[in-house]
Amino acid sequence: MPVWLELLIRVLSVVVAFLTLPLVVGQAEHKVMAHMQGRLGPMYAGAFHGWAQLVADGVKFVQKEDITPRAADRPVFRLAPIIALMPYLIVLLVIPLGPGDLVGQALDVGLFLVPAVLGLGVVAVLMSAWASANKYSLLGGLRAAAQLLGYELPMVLAAASVAMAAGTLSLPGIIEAWHPWWLLWQLPALLVFFIAGLAEIRRPPFDMPIADSELVFGYLTEYTGLRFAFFLLAEYLGIVVIAALTTVLFLGGWQGPFGLNAELGWLWTLIKIFAVSFLVIWFRVAYPRLREDQLQRLCWLVLVPVALGQLVLTAAVRLAL
Amino acid sequence: MPLSPYVPIVGLFAIAAAFALFSVAAARLAGPRRYNRAKLEAYECGIEPTPQPVGGGRFPVKFYLTAMLFIIFDIEIIFLYPWAVSYGMLGLFGFVEMVLFIAAVFVAYAYVWRRGGLDWD
Numbered sequence: 001m002p003v004w005l006e007l008l009i010r011v012l013s014v015v016v017a018f019l020t021l022p023l024v025v026g027q028a029e030h031k032v033m034a035h036m037q038g039r040l041g042p043m044y045a046g047a048f049h050g051w052a053q054l055v056a057d058g059v060k061f062v063q064k065e066d067i068t069p070r071a072a073d074r075p076v077f078r079l080a081p082i083i084a085l086m087p088y089l090i091v092l093l094v095i096p097l098g099p100g101d102l103v104g105q106a107l108d109v110g111l112f113l114v115p116a117v118l119g120l121g122v123v124a125v126l127m128s129a130w131a132s133a134n135k136y137s138l139l140g141g142l143r144a145a146a147q148l149l150g151y152e153l154p155m156v157l158a159a160a161s162v163a164m165a166a167g168t169l170s171l172p173g174i175i176e177a178w179h180p181w182w183l184l185w186q187l188p189a190l191l192v193f194f195i196a197g198l199a200e201i202r203r204p205p206f207d208m209p210i211a212d213s214e215l216v217f218g219y220l221t222e223y224t225g226l227r228f229a230f231f232l233l234a235e236y237l238g239i240v241v242i243a244a245l246t247t248v249l250f251l252g253g254w255q256g257p258f259g260l261n262a263e264l265g266w267l268w269t270l271i272k273i274f275a276v277s278f279l280v281i282w283f284r285v286a287y288p289r290l291r292e293d294q295l296q297r298l299c300w301l302v303l304v305p306v307a308l309g310q311l312v313l314t315a316a317v318r319l320a321l
Numbered sequence: 322m323p324l325s326p327y328v329p330i331v332g333l334f335a336i337a338a339a340f341a342l343f344s345v346a347a348a349r350l351a352g353p354r355r356y357n358r359a360k361l362e363a364y365e366c367g368i369e370p371t372p373q374p375v376g377g378g379r380f381p382v383k384f385y386l387t388a389m390l391f392i393i394f395d396i397e398i399i400f401l402y403p404w405a406v407s408y409g410m411l412g413l414f415g416f417v418e419m420v421l422f423i424a425a426v427f428v429a430y431a432y433v434w435r436r437g438g439l440d441w442d
Contacts, residue, residue: 011329012336015340062348062352065352065354066349070362082337085341089337090334093333104329104333105326105330134363136364145388149391150387157401160401160402160405161405164404164406164408167408167409216366221364226348292441293441296387296439297441300434301439304394304430305430308423311405315416
């Protein structure tokens with residue numbers, strides 16, 4: 001196969017995943033939340049249990065007027081939604097689906113690239129907040145920036161613990177080194193990573209930056225139509241990415257219980273990703289929003305020390321083995 | 322000749338940019354464009370907008386403090402990564418050194434905590 005064709009297939013598969021997985025997770029969220037709250041959720045679009053609701057939403061967003069407020073910083077305001085989408089898309093490229101070549105692009109420094117690229121999210125949020133020239137946007141954006149920066153520390157520390165346990169930064173390499181007893185050994189890191197991941201994608205209970213009841217819609221207040229849809233898409237893509245990273249780093253990725261990893265590895269990965277995504281949705285239904293001071297305290301006084309402790313524990317166990 | 326592993330990233334960037342430009346253009350064609358002065362004002366729950374922070378307003382210094390603490394700790398974490406990867410080769414020396422390093426980080430952390438740097442209110 002010519003190199004360019006292989007390249008094209010790899011990149012296009014990632015684009016397909018980028019266009020479908022968020023829709024699946026979004027639809028699952030509609031339905032799971034509805035059932036957990038004893039209601040029906042969308043039922044009309046597409047006839048069968050409203051399966052086409054999000055497609056209909058997309059069409060609606062395209063038809064809406066694209067408004068840029070007069071006082072806004074136009075180029076920055078317009079660029080921000082696209083920047084918000086980029087990091088998750090690029091992370092999707094390096095996440096291995098199965099053993100061997102079943103990955104968009106295997107990188108030796110995958111685990112280093114992921115937090116580096118996810119860090120772009122802060123820039124997008126600050127761009128949208130600052131350029132909107134609206135006080136709710138500014139407040140929401142500052143909260144989001146403080147939250148994203150704060151929670152990046154425990155997240156990266158937890159990831160470093162796995163990197164040390166596996167002795168590599170390559171994501172496929174980490175999965176190959178993974179062993180079921182890591183579930184126990186790396187449990188604190190797993191919990192820290194998942195909670196920090198929830199905060200990174202600003203999902204409830206960490207949706208203080210959006211906080212509809214006090215900030216209108218945070219840094220998204222001034223956005224309409226498709227640009228708003230981009231932020232929404234970034235949120236659902238974020239769920240997929242955080243679930244996938246949790247799967248790859250802590251749940252063994254393509255490793256399954258029946259020893260058919262070469263054939264069924266991709267299926268294990270997808271099952272685990274959707275299971276973690278389900279958990280993310282469940283958290284939204286189960287917990288009320290954290291206040292800003294509680295949010296910061298959880299990060300700095302609980303997650304960071306736990307992650308540092310886990311790092312020392314990992315080092316000690318590695319030394320003992 | 323094998324391609325650099327970063328070529329797909331650049332390719333994905335290009336495709337994502339094309340996707341974004343295409344959909345924004347499609348929205349421009351499909352969406353209405355009706356001028357309305359009130360629509361272009363800053364949104365404020367439907368009331369007359371009070372002065373908005375054009376070009377950045379005043380905001381609590383706590384956010385700045387958080388960002389500053391983040392920078393300090395983030396740089397320390399970056400030092401942990403190469404150590405974590407080559408840990409197998411370093412043995413006891415690597416362990417002792419890093420426990421000392423983490424202890425030093427922890428002293429700084431405890432200092433910030435005691436001085437109230439981590440208290441939000």
